[in-house]
Amino acid sequence: MHTGFVMALLLVAGLAGATVTPSMGGDRETSNGGPVRPKEHGRTLLKYANEPTEEHCLAAVAALRPLVEKLPKGDLSRIFAESYLNQAVVEGGNGEFAECLDEVQHAADEVRNRRHVLRPGESLKIRRADE
Amino acid sequence: MRLPIKTLMLTAATTSLGLTDAATAGGHGFKSKPNPYVAGDMHNHNTCADGSVSAGYAIDRSVGTGTDVAGGANFGLDWFTLGNHGGSGNRDCRFADTSANLPGETTKYWSDTLGQTIDGITVTELKGTPNGTGTGARMWRWQSIQEVEWPIIVDRMKKHNKVIIEGLEWVMPGHEHVDVAVVTGQHPKRGRFGAGNADKMAEFEYRFDRADTDAIGPLDADGNQIWTDKDNVNNSGTAGHGKAVAGIEWLQKNFPLQSYVVPTHTERQGPFNPTSSRGYNIEHYRDFNNAGPTVAFGIEAPGHMAQAKTTGSTYGSGSVGGGTYGLSGIYTSKVGGMWDGLLGEGRNFFIYVSSDWHSRGVFGARDAGTTADFIPGEYTKLYVPNGRSFSAQSVVDGMRSGNSYSVNGDIIGPDLVFRAKAINTPRHCPRGWFWHGDHKNDAWKTMGETIVARPGQTITVEMQMTIPAKNFSPYSFNNPLLMQVGIQQPLDKPSLDHVDLITGDITGVIDPSDPSYAVPNAAGTAGAAIVYNPSAKIAQQIQAKDMKVQRNRDGSTRLTFRTTFKMGNTPFYIRPRGTNIPVGTPNVTDSAGEPLIDTLGTQVDCTDPACPAHLQTVNGVRKTSNDVYGWANLWFYANPIFVRPWNSPKLLVEKNAELAAKLAAKGHHGHGHWGHWNGHHTPSWSWNHWNPWFHKVGFDRR
Numbered sequence: 001m002h003t004g005f006v007m008a009l010l011l012v013a014g015l016a017g018a019t020v021t022p023s024m025g026g027d028r029e030t031s032n033g034g035p036v037r038p039k040e041h042g043r044t045l046l047k048y049a050n051e052p053t054e055e056h057c058l059a060a061v062a063a064l065r066p067l068v069e070k071l072p073k074g075d076l077s078r079i080f081a082e083s084y085l086n087q088a089v090v091e092g093g094n095g096e097f098a099e100c101l102d103e104v105q106h107a108a109d110e111v112r113n114r115r116h117v118l119r120p121g122e123s124l125k126i127r128r129a130d131e
Numbered sequence: 132m133r134l135p136i137k138t139l140m141l142t143a144a145t146t147s148l149g150l151t152d153a154a155t156a157g158g159h160g161f162k163s164k165p166n167p168y169v170a171g172d173m174h175n176h177n178t179c180a181d182g183s184v185s186a187g188y189a190i191d192r193s194v195g196t197g198t199d200v201a202g203g204a205n206f207g208l209d210w211f212t213l214g215n216h217g218g219s220g221n222r223d224c225r226f227a228d229t230s231a232n233l234p235g236e237t238t239k240y241w242s243d244t245l246g247q248t249i250d251g252i253t254v255t256e257l258k259g260t261p262n263g264t265g266t267g268a269r270m271w272r273w274q275s276i277q278e279v280e281w282p283i284i285v286d287r288m289k290k291h292n293k294v295i296i297e298g299l300e301w302v303m304p305g306h307e308h309v310d311v312a313v314v315t316g317q318h319p320k321r322g323r324f325g326a327g328n329a330d331k332m333a334e335f336e337y338r339f340d341r342a343d344t345d346a347i348g349p350l351d352a353d354g355n356q357i358w359t360d361k362d363n364v365n366n367s368g369t370a371g372h373g374k375a376v377a378g379i380e381w382l383q384k385n386f387p388l389q390s391y392v393v394p395t396h397t398e399r400q401g402p403f404n405p406t407s408s409r410g411y412n413i414e415h416y417r418d419f420n421n422a423g424p425t426v427a428f429g430i431e432a433p434g435h436m437a438q439a440k441t442t443g444s445t446y447g448s449g450s451v452g453g454g455t456y457g458l459s460g461i462y463t464s465k466v467g468g469m470w471d472g473l474l475g476e477g478r479n480f481f482i483y484v485s486s487d488w489h490s491r492g493v494f495g496a497r498d499a500g501t502t503a504d505f506i507p508g509e510y511t512k513l514y515v516p517n518g519r520s521f522s523a524q525s526v527v528d529g530m531r532s533g534n535s536y537s538v539n540g541d542i543i544g545p546d547l548v549f550r551a552k553a554i555n556t557p558r559h560c561p562r563g564w565f566w567h568g569d570h571k572n573d574a575w576k577t578m579g580e581t582i583v584a585r586p587g588q589t590i591t592v593e594m595q596m597t598i599p600a601k602n603f604s605p606y607s608f609n610n611p612l613l614m615q616v617g618i619q620q621p622l623d624k625p626s627l628d629h630v631d632l633i634t635g636d637i638t639g640v641i642d643p644s645d646p647s648y649a650v651p652n653a654a655g656t657a658g659a660a661i662v663y664n665p666s667a668k669i670a671q672q673i674q675a676k677d678m679k680v681q682r683n684r685d686g687s688t689r690l691t692f693r694t695t696f697k698m699g700n701t702p703f704y705i706r707p708r709g710t711n712i713p714v715g716t717p718n719v720t721d722s723a724g725e726p727l728i729d730t731l732g733t734q735v736d737c738t739d740p741a742c743p744a745h746l747q748t749v750n751g752v753r754k755t756s757n758d759v760y761g762w763a764n765l766w767f768y769a770n771p772i773f774v775r776p777w778n779s780p781k782l783l784v785e786k787n788a789e790l791a792a793k794l795a796a797k798g799h800h801g802h803g804h805w806g807h808w809n810g811h812h813t814p815s816w817s818w819n820h821w822n823p824w825f826h827k828v829g830f831d832r833r
Contacts, residue, residue, distance in 0.1 A: 090222075116748060127494075
């Protein structure tokens with residue numbers, strides 16, 4: 001299995017409360033030849049041993065989307081995570097599969113860490129197409 | 132193609148030149164005097180690749196003036212190079228992505244639109260090797276360059292009367308991405324050469340882009356391949372690097388003056404990996420410059436300037452440097468870093484900046500805020516010399532000459548003067564040369580040029596720059612980074628704190644057989660510790676308060692200073708950079724004034740009630756991140772002036788400029804190009820005559 005794909009699934013698994021843990025300890029080879037990097041910002045990042053593929057991209061997006069959709073509609077982190085996922089799909093459609101997985105990673109970070117919070121009475125104004 | 136003399140489209144960059152005259156009838160811009168430099172962008176995207184808006188909309192917002200018909204400010208660039216990724220894409224870039232929130236625009240795939248005539252363009256088939264099905268059916272980029280983007284450029288060129296170029300973000304074999312343009316054939320303003328074409332740009336993409344694995348390409352009327360003998364194998368690692376060098380050699384052989392190769396976000400993918408396609412080490416840039424002395428002459432800044440978050444910027448922890456520094460990569464931001472290493476060889480190796488515009492992140496295209504990228508012209512501006520017949524060729528010539536500078540957030544305007552000259556020139560040098568009054572040796576030299584001086588001579592350096600009254604920031608609250616040191620400065624009013632004059636010794640070109648030709652590189656902050664030119668230093672730091680100040684009626688400020696250096700026995704270079712951030716600003720600059728990693732700056736609280744909702748929070752506290760961080764942490768970088776002793780060998784930068792001049796003399800400039808380029812100066816007239824302030828400098832810092 002491709003390490004990029006592994007990375008995405010691990011991120012998703014971590015968010016879902018699964019106990020899957022990658023091997024750690026600096027740059028060393030994984031079972032399929034990809035070096036592992038230590039934890040960064042509370043998540044696991046892996047380098048790619050080979051170039052990621054469209055299948056990796058689509059699977060990572062599909063795995064994360066249900067977790068994004070568990071957040072309440074209108075929740076700021078959901079809005080950000082959906083934006084990242086949209087860009088991930090765009091990158092995949094353009095053949096930029098590493099960038100796709102980067103965007104999935106951003107989305108996972110947003111879901112996990114809820115990095116955007118509105119103040120009481122505040123809203124995020126985004127101009128709609130019909131405005 | 133030739134255009135009338137360019138006029139500056141003044142927007143944020145209001146200057147002291149009195150150029151803010153009323154717009155002319157017809158909406159083609161402002162009637163104004165010409166400026167010495169014109170602003171552009173060479174790296175941006177649309178829906179033919181991974182951008183969010185149509186190709187036409189991206190151009191309209193970038194070079195148009197006033198407000199777009201659908202809303203949103205236009206940014207008035209003078210020139211624009213469309214630089215989409217190579218490879219393939221499944222979306223039709225005559226339409227914006229739904230996420231752009233543009234009226235009536237929804238994502239369209241090629242599978243939706245084949246056979247339809249849209250905006251006068253009919254695409255009947257996806258050519259080449261079949262590539263996906265349904266909405267995943269992709270058009271190879273060579274086809275979209277030729278059949279979609281080029282006709283749109285022709286249309287927009289007529290609409291805006293600006294220089295618009297079809298370029299490429301080359302997915303380089305063995306490496307990261309690279310800005311490329313081949314302007315041969317690109318003369319879209321109809322004339323005796325017709326509408327022109329971008330066929331050579333397309334051919335390069337087909338032959339050398341590692342994401343373009345099409346094995347067929349365009350066919351002639353008999354069904355035969357037009358572009359034969361493609362290497363579709365060596366796309367990765369060391370073999371990929373070889374193919375990349377072959378691509379540069381192809382450009383140098385065929386388009387030595389009509390093309391450029393500029394690696395972009397160069398630190399992002401970490402060091403070079405011999406078994407994959409990642410970043411670069413210094414030896415790879417040396418290879419590129421050796422293979423393409425007049426086409427591979429620099430690198431570009433990271434782009435994505437609104438992506439600085441509390442957890443990282445457009446660069447992650449695996450990049451060389453582990454992040455961005457003042458929104459530049461470590462190769463250029465670090466004094467003594469990789470750029471200084473290449474300059475220390477005397478190479479013609481310059482730096483540039485672009486937007487890398489894809490989307491506005493969580494926002495739509497018309498929103499003023501952005502959590503991802505700025506639109507071309509909104510924040511980053513690459514200035515190249517203006518010309519009497521400014522054209523696509525002028526852009527390439529200006530970049531190649533090194534006479535260019537890169538600006539974020541309009542911290543300075545389009546009228547930088549950075550020049551130097553040797554003074555106290557003797558009437559007779561030891562070999563009996565008669566130097567006094569010799570204009571070649573006495574003239575001011577500017578960026579990319581070389582001063583030849585005698586040891587002991589004084590080198591006078593002069594800088595003049597205009598700080599515009601406003602930039603395009605939608606935020607008028609005080610800069611949170613500067614609030615830390617008690618400075619109240621609105622984000623939409625750029626300021627300059629100081630200018631660094633950085634010098635480094637030039638010790639000569641390193642031969643590929645020399646063990647020091649290749650230098651180990653490192654991912655993460657370990658990469659930031661690598662010193663490539665130990666002689667590089669901030670030789671002088673000139674505070675804005677110590678410069679001569681002229682307040683202009685339009686609210687802008689003209690700053691001027693002169694200083695001196697002493698010519699020794701070793702060649703050296705002088706390059707300036709400037710910032711709004713004082714030395715020793717917590718989390719932003721160190722005690723010498725070097726920019727700190729941006730993941731520190733994005734920890735600074737944004738406490739003003741106007742701090743927008745899209746900024747990241749940590750423990751409930753909003754942080755100076757995303758676009759606010761971009762507007763808060765402003766820098767400009769200018770290319771160097773080289774200086775060498777009179778009896779020392781010519782520097783490579785001089786030799787390569789002479790090579791370009793010889794090639795120009797042999798007629799290597801293509802049809803419709805500016806034909807009187809002199810090989811180094813882009814303007815054919817004298818800099819001293821061109822510079823309106825030449826006789827007005829009264830401030831001497833000595």
